[in-house]
Amino acid sequence: MFQNRVIMLADFDYFFAQCEELRNPAIRDKPVVVGVYSGRTEDSGAVSTSNYIARRYGVKSGIPIFLAKRNLEGTDAVFFPVDHDYYGQISDHIMQILSTYVSSFEQVSIDEAYLDVTLQTEGNFEKAYLYAQRIKQDIKVQVGISLTIGIGPNKLVAKIACDSQKPDGLTLVRPKEAVGFLAPLPADRLLGVGKKTFVRMEQMGIKTIEDLAKFDVQRLIEVFGKTLGLYFHNAANAIDNEPVVEQGDAGSISKIGTLKQDTRDLELLLQKTDELVETVYQEVTEKGYSFKTVSIYAVNVDLVSKSRSFTLEQPVKEKEVIKRNVRVLLEKYLAESSLDVRRVGVRVSGFRKEQPQQKQLSSFFG
DNA sequence: GTATGCTTTCGGC
């Protein structure tokens, strides 16, 4: 029908902090910091998001809250604890509006979504640019939130286009421009290229996406295997056929909590994990899942995190199975470590949806 | 030999 797809990535700007600005517009010209408070001491916790004014003071996602306070001393900065329910409501509202603009929609997180607007724009990138302006304006008027949109011929290019200019950005990369747009960027900007892979690539003389695009495919396949080698070659040449599709449910459910005080006492740890198991189990049950893998997670006093997991032969759905395995995994972990634990977590994954009946099987045999 | 699955760690938000 059309020569190319038109894909957008919409990313809500500094989302949690912008939600707080929306709730209380008087703070818009102040540094705004949203953090997760662990409850241990007054300022124990970490920054989740901050607005761009706070970022000028080096206050960004992940740093300790007390450090953020220190950096912002003498300013009229305001701090908030995360209010996930409120941000979720605003996110749902925006997502609902966005989804009316597209033929395919894929929410990737609370503040990001891919839009396939090929039909709506008739495959025309000039129309797409105007269309994106309209979408941004509509969200601004209806919800009061600004967002950044990247437009490209596929998800890969749309994502990198989006990253290139924010907040309140709109970046268009036409099909003809895509290869040149990616060319100067470091190869690790591609999904699938982590630290180790990037080092291996550098050793092969590959630093930029352009280097990767020009590299002999056969040799890429020899080094990284057929699947990855071909994927790298295509991605570097701005070829990506991943469709925009509604995401299924998450692949894992986990709960993590910070202990009142550090300990390596099994029973004290179990007190905390039992609480976490209750919440995890409730969610798993609501979704009607069976699960195959149980994991524990521990952050030691040195802030290094460790995990242990166990996969069952068959999917099961009993709370007792989680509890039993959490105990075994904690025992195993404590035997291997000598440090006190600061935070613990429980994770279950490997979900199967409960099959209420076996109708599907008949077609398989029929 | 390549694909898939499992475990642990990493990193983005």
Add this chain to the structure above:
DNA sequence: TTACGGCCGAAAGCATAC
């Protein structure tokens, strides 16, 4: 003399299956 969340999927490195 420090200091620091909670989640998720991706990445990495093996082991085993096909």
